[in-house]
Amino acid sequence: MTVSIIRFGGSNCDRDAERALSHLDIDAEIVWHEDGLPADTTGIVLPGGFSYGDYLRAGAMAARSPIMAEVRDAAADGTPVLGVCNGAQVGCESGLTDGAFTTNESARFQCEHVYLRVERDDTLWTAAYDEGDVIEIPIAHGEGRYEISEERLAELEDDDRVLFRYCDEDGEPSAEANPNGSKHNVAGILGDRETVAVLMPHPERATLPDVGPTDGQGVLRGFESA
Amino acid sequence: MSLADSDHELVVEELGREPTPAEAALFENLWSEHCAYRSSRPLLSAFESEGDQVVIGPGDDAAVVALPESEDEDEDEGGNEGADTEGDDTQTYITMGIESHNHPSYVDPFDGAATGVGGIVRDTLSMGAYPIALADSLYFGEFDREHSKYLFEGVVEGISHYGNCIGVPTVAGSVDFHADYEGNPLVNVACVGLTNEERLVTAEAQEPGNKLVLVGNATGRDGLGGASFASEDLAEDAETEDRPAVQVGDPYAEKLLIEANEQLVDDGLIESARDLGAAGLGGASSELVAKGGLGAHIELERVHQREPNMSALEILLAESQERMCYEVDPENVDRVAEIAARFDLGCSVIGEVTEGNYVCTFEGSEARSASDDSSGDDGEPRERETVVDVDAYFLGEGAPMNDLPSEEPAEPDTDLPDADLTEAFDAVVSSPNTASKRWVYRQYDHEVGVRTSVGPGDDAAIIAVREANTGLAISSGAAPHWTTTAPYDGARAIALENATNIAAKGATPLAAVDCLNGGNPEKPDVYGGFTGIVDGLADMCETLSTPVVGGNVSLYNDSVAGPIPPTPTLAMVGTKDGYDAPPLEVQPTAEGESELLLVGDLALESDAFSLGGSEYLAQFDGSDQFPALPSDEQAADLVGTLASVADDEATLAVHDVSHGGLVVALAEMITDDAGLDISLPDVSDPAGALFHEQPGRAVIQTESPAAVRDAFDTVAPVVSLGAATANGTLSLTVDDETITADATEIRDLRSTIEDELE
Numbered sequence: 001m002t003v004s005i006i007r008f009g010g011s012n013c014d015r016d017a018e019r020a021l022s023h024l025d026i027d028a029e030i031v032w033h034e035d036g037l038p039a040d041t042t043g044i045v046l047p048g049g050f051s052y053g054d055y056l057r058a059g060a061m062a063a064r065s066p067i068m069a070e071v072r073d074a075a076a077d078g079t080p081v082l083g084v085c086n087g088a089q090v091g092c093e094s095g096l097t098d099g100a101f102t103t104n105e106s107a108r109f110q111c112e113h114v115y116l117r118v119e120r121d122d123t124l125w126t127a128a129y130d131e132g133d134v135i136e137i138p139i140a141h142g143e144g145r146y147e148i149s150e151e152r153l154a155e156l157e158d159d160d161r162v163l164f165r166y167c168d169e170d171g172e173p174s175a176e177a178n179p180n181g182s183k184h185n186v187a188g189i190l191g192d193r194e195t196v197a198v199l200m201p202h203p204e205r206a207t208l209p210d211v212g213p214t215d216g217q218g219v220l221r222g223f224e225s226a
Numbered sequence: 227m228s229l230a231d232s233d234h235e236l237v238v239e240e241l242g243r244e245p246t247p248a249e250a251a252l253f254e255n256l257w258s259e260h261c262a263y264r265s266s267r268p269l270l271s272a273f274e275s276e277g278d279q280v281v282i283g284p285g286d287d288a289a290v291v292a293l294p295e296s297e298d299e300d301e302d303e304g305g306n307e308g309a310d311t312e313g314d315d316t317q318t319y320i321t322m323g324i325e326s327h328n329h330p331s332y333v334d335p336f337d338g339a340a341t342g343v344g345g346i347v348r349d350t351l352s353m354g355a356y357p358i359a360l361a362d363s364l365y366f367g368e369f370d371r372e373h374s375k376y377l378f379e380g381v382v383e384g385i386s387h388y389g390n391c392i393g394v395p396t397v398a399g400s401v402d403f404h405a406d407y408e409g410n411p412l413v414n415v416a417c418v419g420l421t422n423e424e425r426l427v428t429a430e431a432q433e434p435g436n437k438l439v440l441v442g443n444a445t446g447r448d449g450l451g452g453a454s455f456a457s458e459d460l461a462e463d464a465e466t467e468d469r470p471a472v473q474v475g476d477p478y479a480e481k482l483l484i485e486a487n488e489q490l491v492d493d494g495l496i497e498s499a500r501d502l503g504a505a506g507l508g509g510a511s512s513e514l515v516a517k518g519g520l521g522a523h524i525e526l527e528r529v530h531q532r533e534p535n536m537s538a539l540e541i542l543l544a545e546s547q548e549r550m551c552y553e554v555d556p557e558n559v560d561r562v563a564e565i566a567a568r569f570d571l572g573c574s575v576i577g578e579v580t581e582g583n584y585v586c587t588f589e590g591s592e593a594r595s596a597s598d599d600s601s602g603d604d605g606e607p608r609e610r611e612t613v614v615d616v617d618a619y620f621l622g623e624g625a626p627m628n629d630l631p632s633e634e635p636a637e638p639d640t641d642l643p644d645a646d647l648t649e650a651f652d653a654v655v656s657s658p659n660t661a662s663k664r665w666v667y668r669q670y671d672h673e674v675g676v677r678t679s680v681g682p683g684d685d686a687a688i689i690a691v692r693e694a695n696t697g698l699a700i701s702s703g704a705a706p707h708w709t710t711t712a713p714y715d716g717a718r719a720i721a722l723e724n725a726t727n728i729a730a731k732g733a734t735p736l737a738a739v740d741c742l743n744g745g746n747p748e749k750p751d752v753y754g755g756f757t758g759i760v761d762g763l764a765d766m767c768e769t770l771s772t773p774v775v776g777g778n779v780s781l782y783n784d785s786v787a788g789p790i791p792p793t794p795t796l797a798m799v800g801t802k803d804g805y806d807a808p809p810l811e812v813q814p815t816a817e818g819e820s821e822l823l824l825v826g827d828l829a830l831e832s833d834a835f836s837l838g839g840s841e842y843l844a845q846f847d848g849s850d851q852f853p854a855l856p857s858d859e860q861a862a863d864l865v866g867t868l869a870s871v872a873d874d875e876a877t878l879a880v881h882d883v884s885h886g887g888l889v890v891a892l893a894e895m896i897t898d899d900a901g902l903d904i905s906l907p908d909v910s911d912p913a914g915a916l917f918h919e920q921p922g923r924a925v926i927q928t929e930s931p932a933a934v935r936d937a938f939d940t941v942a943p944v945v946s947l948g949a950a951t952a953n954g955t956l957s958l959t960v961d962d963e964t965i966t967a968d969a970t971e972i973r974d975l976r977s978t979i980e981d982e983l984e
Contacts, residue, residue, distance in 0.1 A: 009478070009481070009482055009569065009570060010391070010478050010481050010482070012391075012392070012393025012481065012674055013393070013674060015307055015675075016674065016675065016676045019676055020676065032568075034568070048674075049393060049481075050390070050391040050393075050477070050478065050481070052478065053391060053476070053477065053478025053479075053481075054391070055478070106984070108383075108386075108668075108669055109386050109387075109390055109668075109669045109670075109671070110668055110669070111390075111667075111668055111669070111670060111671045111672055111673065112668055138673050140390070140671045140673060140674065142390075202673075204676065205673050205674075205676055207676075208676055210679065210690055210692075210804075210805050211676060211677065211678060211679045211690055211805060212678075212679070
């Protein structure tokens with residue numbers, strides 16, 4: 001069982017994901033995108049960073065790299081895929097998930113801790129939590145505002161595809177607690193299959209107990225059941 | 227600017243002929259103040275740069291310092307960069323470097339600051355290290371000036387853009403505003419890298435016959451003459467006139483370079499390395515071989531270029547960013563080229579290390595274009611021209627030093643304002659200098675790398691170096707009001723203040739690098755002030771047994787508005803076991819369970835205050851002597867004692883007292899859940915007690931006040947300030963006056979920068 005962490009040129013949270021997964025005793029390795037997806041891949045992380053320097057649009061170029069065709073095939077076969085931050089942007093750009101993550105309402109990069117409300121607890125990414133739990137996880141992005149048509153978002157909400165929403169300490173998804181202007185406070189969302197998820201906050205930065213909160217461990221533990 | 231007449235004579239004497247245009251340009255740049263430290267080097271011998279922990283001191287691309295041996299190392303959890311020790315007992319090293327990018331940041335704040343980050347990160351790569359933390363200290367004119375805000379926003383955005391993209395966390399730093407930076411802001415960037423004794427690489431060429439390989443961006447005509455531009459006063463029209471001397475960075479290329487460098491070092495393919503900074507290829511390659519006592523033969527047309535028809539001079543001196551020069555064993559050249567290609571980086575073998583002179587030849591495009599039509603068919607050999615042929619050591623080290631007249635700075639008069647205490651509290655706590663810098667550091671990714679245990683906004687950051695089971699504390703800053711009032715004592719205070727920041731987090735200083743910024747040294751009063759900050763910084767660092775292992779000098783920070791304040795930015799690191807540290811904020815406790823103590827306040831003990839250099843005097847236009855500092859012995863003992871008390875189990879909170887004085891420290895400790903009830907009876911001068919800025923003080927919230935008093939007995943005075951409350955309010959009574967402010971009011975006061983810029 002090996003989780004493949006796809007490193008594009010400009011990825012910068014690949015080592016962090018590896019360190020966090022190793023801490024949870026989940027076997028993981030960094031895979032250079034040109035080398036293709038290893039045959040023994042049982043899970044896939046699209047890590048954070050600035051793939052291709054965010055040129056053109058965040059995630060747009062990585063989404064069109066050959067390895068993403070392999071990732072889409074693996075996802076369709078049920079391999080768990082988690083996109084974090086830039087990986088979430090790549091996920092949306094490559095059609096793994098709906099919508100897009102675009103420039104923050106503040107038009108600035110924001111690095112800070114936020115609260116997320118767990119919207120459902122019956123997916124592998126959230127099985128460690130209870131629905132309604134409030135978890136503290138850092139964000140670090142300039143383009144994290146979730147954007148999608150109202151109609152499509154309504155469909156996704158009807159399908160229970162919203163995984164996390166930005167909220168205040170008490171779990172209220174208020175406008176004040178929305179760090180980037182995301183539509184309906186969406187912070188993370190599922191793909192067509194529940195085994196595919198993307199989120200802007202960084203669970204791998206909230207996993208190692210020696211540097212801070214560990215609320216993100218539950219998300220990464222999704223790979224344990226793979 | 228061209229080569230000075232006296233320099234020209236020296237060069238002619240050495241060469242026995244007139245220098246070629248390329249040689250003249252090389253000498254002009256490498257003998258500039260920026261590269262050759264002609265006015266500062268005679269002063270820099272004041273610094274103690276040696277110590278058992280120092281592996282490589284000043285003079286290389288970055289300094290290298292050994293971390294203390296730890297007893298038990300963590301298990302390998304994967305993800306290791308820079309020091310993958312594979313479980314053996316290889317010693318873990320850090321690298322430290324600091325650089326200024328002052329003039330470029332005035333002309334083009336975004337790109338100027340961004341490329342400053344890029345440069346110091348490449349200095350880290352040169353040593354075979356992986357960059358793990360950045361700290362930046364920034365200085366601008368008065369915050370209420372539109373131009374200052376424009377520069378401030380641009381610089382922060384540039385650092386954010388570049389640092390975030392390359393995935394190196396910006397964890398510490400400082401921002402100061404002072405009218406005398408109006409015409410010349412300062413951008414000082416420090417980088418800490420991680421390596422070990424096996425991976426260490428230096429910038430000293432090793433062996434004749436080895437190839438010189440240039441890896442990274444293609445060379446274009448950008449940043450021509452940057453070193454000499456950095457060595458002149460900024461002219462009134464600098465924003466338009468000097469724009470071509472500012473480089474434009476590409477953080478994506480830098481990130482690829484970081485990863486390629488990591489693999490080159492991992493695979494042991496590098497004999498020596500130097501990044502291309504000031505004076506471009508000419509600077510890097512000549513310095514590399516000069517340091518090894520060797521020479522080189524470089525064929526300039528082999529350099530991969532971005533623009534057609536570049537001349538030899540342009541290829542030699544362009545400061546195009548994101549390029550490294552490596553010395554490579556001939557048998558490894560193909561593997562280096564493969565790794566560069568894997569990371570989509572350009573790579574060219576440009577020549578080799580020799581035992582002779584530093585020689586550059588060029589088969590020029592002019593020669594080519596002149597003969598292209600005719601020679602294409604008849605196969606006439608193209609003309610190869612020798613454009614540089616000089617002794618590398620003479621080029622690098624031959625610049626004569628300046629012996630400049632110096633004038634002692636004047637002692638300040640005492641002229642104290644009579645401000646209302648509450649009004650003064652509001653003014654000082656909301657001053658942009660002491661206000662929250664959250665607006666700045668929120669734009670920096672300070673957590674990438676998953677090593678940040680304590681981030682920005684605290685006294686010092688703490689980075690988890692799991693490879694050595696060591697917490698690395700980082701503090702960086704200076705204090706323009708202090709060094710304007712008293713260059714020598716102000717600089718001593720800056721060193722003590724950074725050390726106190728580190729000790730407040732339970733760490734003890736390990737080493738420091740400095741960035742010495744001054745005005746035009748040809749002005750005797752400016753040079754006198756500069757001499758003062760150099761000596762002051764050196765003396766206090768020596769007192770604290772903290773070797774100054776490297777640094778940077780930036781002079782000619784002078785504009786039509788006059789010189790900047792002498793500004794000695796110090797970036798200091800310290801170490802501790804583990805990564806935890808007491809919080810800065812006061813903790814709510816039941817009545818009588820904890821006490822708040824102020825340690826190290828000499829003025830309060832003697833009831834005689836000096837407000838010189840304080841934010842209070844800056845706000846209310848007064849002047850005074852700079853405060854007396856602890857004796858050498860007291861200062862060293864204080865830092866060590868504070869570090870051990872901070873890590874005591876009974877210690878609930880610690881906060882360094884410095885900029886803005888005691889009131890600012892106390893205000894910063896208040897939260898919605900915890901307040902402070904403070905009383906300072908029998909004080910003859912309430913404003914003095916609250917606002918003086920003597921460094922080497924800390925507020926400690928402890929459950930065992932007696933133990934703290936014992937620990938500091940004979941080291942520093944200890945005064946009881948009062949106790950924590952659960953009401954989230956600061957209540958501060960001095961003599962018979964009381965200042966009251968709750969957490970919300972304090973937050974509002976401290977949000978000056980956010981309120982203005984968001």
